[in-house]
Amino acid sequence: MHRPRKLLELTLARRARLLIAADARARFPEECCGLLIGVLRAGKAHVTRVVPAANVAPPARRRRHFEIDPGALFAVRRTLRESGATRHREAILGYFHSHPGGNALPSGADLAGAHEVGLVTLIAAPPRKAGVVPLRAWLRLGGGPSSRFRPLKITTDL
Numbered sequence: 459m460h461r462p463r464k465l466l467e468l469t470l471a472r473r474a475r476l477l478i479a480a481d482a483r484a485r486f487p488e489e490c491c492g493l494l495i496g497v498l499r500a501g502k503a504h505v506t507r508v509v510p511a512a513n514v515a516p517p518a519r520r521r522r523h524f525e526i527d528p529g530a531l532f533a534v535r536r537t538l539r540e541s542g543a544t545r546h547r548e549a550i551l552g553y554f555h556s557h558p559g560g561n562a563l564p565s566g567a568d569l570a571g572a573h574e575v576g577l578v579t580l581i582a583a584p585p586r587k588a589g590v591v592p593l594r595a596w597l598r599l600g601g602g603p604s605s606r607f608r609p610l611k612i613t614t615d616l
């Protein structure tokens with residue numbers, strides 16, 4: 459998997475953006491989560507599609523934490539491999555999740571969590587169950603005590 463530390467920008471297919479917003483609203487007040495799939499080209503991450511997954515964190519924790527269903531991750535990896543998508547450098551670029559009623563900054567849980575270095579983290583922050591869903595993108599850098607997230611510029615593809 460690519461681990462681009464110089465990545466500064468992310469393009470998001472319009473359909474992918476709409477799907478993330480819809481998932482964040484539908485799961486409100488719990489966190490939604492899923493996978494970002496696309497390609498790295500010319501120093502940019504191009505997210506072409508997203509795959510929502512079940513949040514399998516214990517129910518009492520789902521308002522502030524997420525755990526992506528490992529079965530969904532396994533299925534996406536297998537599909538990418540079997541479809542030959544990896545030959546076109548299509549890969550899992552990272553994850554998305556939501557902060558219901560919160561903001562789109564990485565939380566303490568995100569900093570302490572198992573987000574892999576070099577992967578993109580998209581955070582959707584629906585203020586309520588309906589309406590506009592702010593979205594921000596972050597790149598995970600470092601690990602352990604030095605871990606942090608750097609903001610990525612988001613542009614939307616049509």
Ligand SMILES: [Zn+2]
Pocket residue numbers: 555556557564565567568581
């Ligand atoms: Zn979070």
